[in-house]
Amino acid sequence: MDLAVFRALEPLCWRAPSAHNTQPWRLRYERWAVTVGWDPTDALPAGDPTGRDLRLSLGAFVETCLIVAADAGLRLDWVADLDAADRRVGRLRPARHPYRTPFRTPEVWDRRTDRGRFTDGPDADVIAAVDAVARRSGGAVHVVPDGGRVGALLRAADRHVYGDPAVVAELRRWLRLDPARRDYRADGLTDRCLGLSRPAAVGLRAALAAYPVLRPLGLPRALAAAGGDPLARGGALLALVAPADLDPAGQVEFGRVLLRVWLTVQAAGLAAHPLSQLVDVAGSRDALGALLDVEPGRILHVTRVGRPVGPAPRSARRVDPGAGAATFAEPVPAP
Ligand SMILES: Cc1cc2nc3c(=O)[nH]c(=O)nc-3n(C[C@H](O)[C@H](O)[C@H](O)COP(=O)(O)O)c2cc1C
Known part of the structure; x- marks a missing residue:
């Protein structure tokens, strides 16, 4: 039932x-x-x-x-x-x-994910609360010390990501830069959620279409710079650190922890903006590990957290509460 x-x-x-x-x-x-x-x-x-x-x-x-x-x-x-x-x-x-x-x-x-400007970072109570959430599952939340070091890591990670044609092709598949298309309201990353103006969205679409030609001419660097510096938009960086030797099943469990962390942040009137490239790129993750004094493989996720200046745009979903159950669902067998 x-x-x-x-x-x-x-x-x-x-x-x-x-x-x-x-x-x-x-x-x-x-x-x-x-x-x-x-x-x-x-x-x-x-x-x-x-x-x-x-x-x-x-x-x-x-x-x-x-x-x-x-x-x-x-x-x-x-x-x-x-x-x-x-x-x-x-x-x-x-x-x-x-x-x-x-x-x-x-x-x-x-x-909702908020990639915009934050006025403040989390205070000590919020940091203690999210750390307690992670500790109940054997993990921890660490504050990444600010300063130029992390900014440089982020820029290097972005350049690395934009330098990889396969990663860029995948990003392009999930970017939703044209509000006239149906998939704009279904999934992926819209220009609004990414905080792009209309001209910036049009420019990004053109740049990505020309990626194979422009890549050797420095497009990855230009794309990395075009997003601006998220750290300059305020807040503090929090890293979710897993217990040692977390296996794939444990990563699913830590996805549950991650959501509890984000809802805890939200309950304090704050918002989260993940910066996964810091974990995806081995060099940045290793440097982050050294900065936090934890084994780099234990860093699961990094998020900028702070008090937003206003509500962030809402992201799309393939189903919505008005649309009934998900189209992928199979029928419930009779009891
Ligand atoms: C595991 C994970 C990693 C993510 N990494 C990034 C990221 O690196 N940069 C970013 O802007 N958003 C990141 N996000 C946020 C997603 O893009 C976001 O959840 C999605 O677009 C839906 O939007 P919503 O969170 O506002 O509902 C990540 C989310 C998850 C769950």
């Missing part, structure tokens, strides 16, 4: 965050459980070759499902069961009690 009711809530769960807004999750309704899997066409093999961000995104989706279900009074819990061959991370299944969480559906609904 709770599973059938959950299906109607599914569009709310799709508000979960995902790298490049690919929304890789897929739900399979079975008699006694809902399996959470993923579609490899929504993975990012060039930008996320290890699948770390895929698993973090799937974990964030699982946590979002649990919050939405609990807020509706549904008794569902989570059984982790990562199986790469079956492309599943586990199952939501009926439980005796609703999932225990301090968060509610309106917070899931309101959460």
Whole structure:
């Protein structure tokens, strides 16, 4: 019964965050459980070759499902069961009690990545709160010391990312720079969410179309510079640090932690702006590890956090609460 009711809530769960807004999750309704899997066409093999961000995104989706279900009074819990061959991370299944969480559906609904200007960073209480969230799962949240060093790392990481034709091609596939196209309202990264003016969006589209020709002429450097310096837009950088030897299943669990961290930040009136390139690029991740005095492989995610000047634009989803259940869902079998 709770599973059938959950299906109607599914569009709310799709508000979960995902790298490049690919929304890789897929739900399979079975008699006694809902399996959470993923579609490899929504993975990012060039930008996320290890699948770390895929698993973090799937974990964030699982946590979002649990919050939405609990807020509706549904008794569902989570059984982790990562199986790469079956492309599943586990199952939501009926439980005796609703999932225990301090968060509610309106917070899931309101959460959004904010790439804009922040007036302040998180204070000591917020940092202690997010660190406590991570510590309950054996991780930690560290504040990245500011100063020129991180800015240089970020610029180097951006140049590295924009210098890789496969990564750029993948980014281009997920950029949504033309509001007239249907997919603008479905998924990916819109010009509005990226904070691009219309001329900047048109310029970026033209530059990416000419990438093969312009790459040897310094386009990667120009693209890296065009985004401006996110650190200059305020806030503080927080790194989510995993326990040593976190395996792929553990990364899914830490996607759940990541969502709890972001909702904790949001509850304090702050917003998060991930900067994954600092972790994606080996040289930047190693330097960050040295800066934080942690083994670089343990750094799972880096986010700029601060008090936004206003609400950020809302990102697109393939399903919305008015549209009924997700089109990918299979029918619920009769009990
Ligand atoms: C694992 C993960 C990594 C992400 N990395 C970045 C990033 O490097 N830069 C960025 O601007 N946004 C990043 N994001 C934010 C996504 O782009 C964002 O969640 C998505 O576009 C949906 O927008 P929303 O969070 O506002 O709902 C990341 C999100 C996740 C879950």
